[in-house]
Amino acid sequence: MRKLFVDELKRLHVRFSEMGINVNEQIYNATTAFINHDKVVAKEVITNDNNTDSEEMNLEKQALELIALQQPVATDFRVIISILKASSDLERIGDHAVGIARETILEKGEERVPEVEKEIALMTNKIREMLGGVLDAYSETDADKAGEVAKDDIIVDQLYLEIREKIIQALKQNPKVAKASSSYLLVIKLLERIGDHIVNIAEWIVYSSDGKIVELNPGKSDPKLLREIVSGTIGER
Template sequence: MRQYFDDELADLDTSFKEMGLLVSETLDEAVQAFLDHDRVVAQEIIDRDKAINQREIAIEKKSFEMIALYQPVTTDLREIMTVLKAVSVLERIGDNARNIAISTIHVKGNKRVAEIEETIGNTGTVVAKMVSQVLDYYVNDDAVAAESISEVASGVSETTRHIRELAIEASKADPEQVTAATDYLVVAGYLKRTSDYVTDIAEWIIYKRTGKIVELNPGTSSFI
């Protein structure tokens, strides 16, 4: 019975990791599509959201079945609960990628600001890497590294706040940039929330490893 449980738990971990990698790649592509004004790729990302949602449902179903069948306790139960909690967060990150793609669809020849777009692109790369890293921390059961990701999230918070300031300045300097500035604020907000979601996953990794509930994102950021 124990071997069956271990095998199914390994399958669950693999499914979680695969979903996380898909979400990370989708987020990276969504930011690039926004910067490239690529509506074709943006639409592909929007369509892909259904597949991400289906993966979440399948993982949740598998988790509940394992709890019912094996009635795990202590460490085993914490591991399954971590997947249950973290997979819903991954789905929300996927929603953010979809929403960035929707913003790309809505952009229609607005006057752009190169400095802001470069900053958004760099931030998107950082946030997508955060998603990939936190998955590695999960697989390696690395609570120490998971806790350190809050520092990266803090950096993202500062950068998105700077994007907000640049967008406001651009709007004041040139009324024709107001629409583009609004798009930048929206996309930066999605990236900021995504970095917050990654810290949520990190918190569950720490719970999985130690059984302790910690707060890595106390809500001190003021931007969106």
């Protein structure tokens, strides 16, 4: 009976990892489509979100069946709950990727700001690096690595503020970029939220590994650091 449980739990882990890889690709495709004004790829991102939703529902169904049929001990139960919570964050990340894709479809060829789009690409790279890192930490059940990944959210927050300021300055210089600026602001906010969800996943990895409920978001856990981010005095990234 124990072997059956372990085998099913391994399948659950595999499903979560596959879901994470697919969501990471969704982020890349959505932001690339936005920057390249590629409505075809953007529509594919929206269509593929149904796969993400199905993956979460199937994972949840499998997890609940595992709890009901195998009666896991406390440690096993903690692991399963962590997977359920983390998969919910992955699903929300997928939703944000769809939000970015929808902005691409709404574009009507208005004037753009290449410098801002370049910065958005850099912010996306950091987000994808974080998600890849947290998925590695998950597969290795490495709470320390998860904590290190979460620290990078401070960089994402700083990038968000820096890009927002560039958008505001570009709008002041050229009112014709108003519509593009509105899209930029929405996209960087969605990317910033994705960073927060990645931190949530890191926290669930720690809980699964150590049984500790922790706050890994550096801005939330350290008010002084948050003030430095807002004021732009955190230093070089």
